[in-house]
Amino acid sequence: MVISCWGALIRKLLMMRPQVVFVLGGPGAGKGTQCAKIVKKYGYTHLSAGDLLRSERSKEGTEYGELIASFIKEGKIVPVAITIQLIKKAMEEKMAQDSAKNTFLIDGFPRNADNLSGWNNHMNGYADVKFVLFFDCSNEVCIERCLERGKASGRTDDNAESLQKRIQTYMQSTKPIIDEYEKEGKVRRVDGAKTVEQVFLDVQKIFDSEN
Numbered sequence: 001m002v003i004s005c006w007g008a009l010i011r012k013l014l015m016m017r018p019q020v021v022f023v024l025g026g027p028g029a030g031k032g033t034q035c036a037k038i039v040k041k042y043g044y045t046h047l048s049a050g051d052l053l054r055s056e057r058s059k060e061g062t063e064y065g066e067l068i069a070s071f072i073k074e075g076k077i078v079p080v081a082i083t084i085q086l087i088k089k090a091m092e093e094k095m096a097q098d099s100a101k102n103t104f105l106i107d108g109f110p111r112n113a114d115n116l117s118g119w120n121n122h123m124n125g126y127a128d129v130k131f132v133l134f135f136d137c138s139n140e141v142c143i144e145r146c147l148e149r150g151k152a153s154g155r156t157d158d159n160a161e162s163l164q165k166r167i168q169t170y171m172q173s174t175k176p177i178i179d180e181y182e183k184e185g186k187v188r189r190v191d192g193a194k195t196v197e198q199v200f201l202d203v204q205k206i207f208d209s210e211n
């Protein structure tokens, strides 16, 4: 009796754990577009570290708002421990509203070794990384798309010079993280050079077989 109660409790706790998909790929590989489609079709919650930082900073009386503002003011990177806490808090809030909403997409993370160790230090045992969705796209295609996007959206970082830097950072810092996850068999690769619709067909195959 006691044992079966524990079994049920453990099952419940395991089920409630946040189930996370990291979404990685170069600039312009289609992460944002595909995330929106995944959210719509599969009910995942999309989390972006940048958005969480901005929103924490802009709201009055938040736990980390002032601290974040002071790092940014001094031109320093906000420590990964803080950003991870924001991600954790966002997950907890979502799951408190609706315990069935325990699937999350984290876009553009982990983009370097510091991000990854921050995640491992604070989230191991709390959340499970289901897999890494990798939009594989050549640098040429990425650059071309971002330049097009820059013309239309006016995103100031979508210019040739800053793109070169972003691609370099991606190759140096993010690609090795993807390679690490690949060794663990956790990478689900999608050809990101195809059209939005074709890419989403491939994405659906992955999510349909994982869920």
Ligand SMILES: *[C@@H]1O[C@H](CO)[C@@H](O)[C@H](O)[C@H]1NC(C)=O
Residues within 6 Å of the ligand: 049, 077, 078, 079, 080, 081, 083, 084, 109, 111, 112, 114, 115, 118
């Ligand atoms: C990941 O690293 C980048 C670059 O150092 C940093 O800007 C970002 O805040 C980090 N992400 C998290 C969640 O800490």
